[in-house]
Amino acid sequence: MAHPSIQDTVLDFPILIGDIGGTNARFAIVVDSYAEPREFPVVQTADFATIDEAIQTTILDQTNIMPRSAVLAVAGPVDGDEIDLTNCDWVVRPKQMMAELGFSDVVVLNDFEAQALAVVALGEEHLEKIGGGVAETTGSRVVLGPGTGLGVAGLVHARHTWIPVPGEGGHVDIGPRTERDLEIFPHVERIDGRVSAEQLLCGRGLVNLYRAIGKADGKDAKLATPAEITGAALERRDDIAMEALDLFVTYLGRLAGDLGLVFMSRGGVFLTGGIAQKIVPALQNGKFRAAFEDKAPHSALLADMPVFVITHPMAALSGIAAFARTPARFGVETSGRRWRSR
Structure with missing residues (x-):
């Protein structure tokens, strides 16, 4: 595997981070590399037809901070431009998110990949x-x-x-x-x-x-x-x-x-x-x-x-935040799991 350059790994702030499981979805916004994530109330996946609707309604409509990037950890294998969750009806469509929610950069990880990152962040x-x-x-x-x-x-x-x-x-x-x-x-x-x-x-x-x-x-x-x-x-x-x-x-x-x-x-x-x-x-x-x-x-x-x-109630978000701040610290392979408008 070729080692990516710093330019290839860096994400533009603010960054929306999310941990999406079968029942609950947890979101936060990382404003810069020094700020603690700003957390939002836990979302019940059953309350929204799509993840895009949940992000728009519970995050973007509730803040004047407009994220430029997104790093999402989902409960299921990441494969292709339409990512099905294993125990939830939501489908993650990064290209659609970029078009409709305004992100210029979307990274999608496996939810337990984020939990693994949390192990060294906590x-x-x-x-x-x-x-x-x-x-x-x-x-x-x-x-x-x-x-x-x-x-x-x-x-x-x-x-x-x-x-x-x-x-x-x-x-x-x-x-x-x-x-x-x-x-x-x-x-x-x-x-x-x-x-x-x-x-x-x-x-x-x-x-x-x-x-x-x-x-x-x-x-x-x-x-x-x-x-x-x-x-x-x-x-x-x-x-x-x-x-x-x-x-x-x-x-x-x-x-x-x-x-x-x-x-x-x-x-x-x-x-x-x-x-x-x-x-x-x-x-x-x-x-x-x-x-x-x-x-x-x-x-x-x-x-x-x-x-x-x-025992941390938002452990995965801590792991995602650590990656979002300094991607080069972690050997996360983003090939086929990152979508950029530029």
């Missing part, structure tokens, strides 16, 4: 450690987050540059391991005959797991939403919910350990998103860490690998 005050040793300063890292779906991305350091590695790791296979797993998995809802990690490790995945436990045991699983299940489990008032959350953190630990091995994440494994933040007590009860480290013959390696929960 301070210790926004990290809750879940065991392990000391993170290596320039060690490789991996970030995963159960939310509307399950996002995964890596971050590697080379030639004095942090390079995010986007992907669709949330869709890897996940399977039973224990006798209890074998009782539950036949009742897990499948997509095209398979159980991917996202089928268990996201909001609807927690509901899927809760219902599967009820069916396996012949019990009435009455709760309907991730929030209800999480609340009942943490308050210890529903046995099925308690087991569902225990298994959720166990399966999350298994996958996080697998990804830690894939990336040899001596810089840490990072859990992000609202679900991880809400279940910190469950993540600290030992089951997550036991599953994370149970990777013979490399259990000792995993035991030393730190895990952190990112």
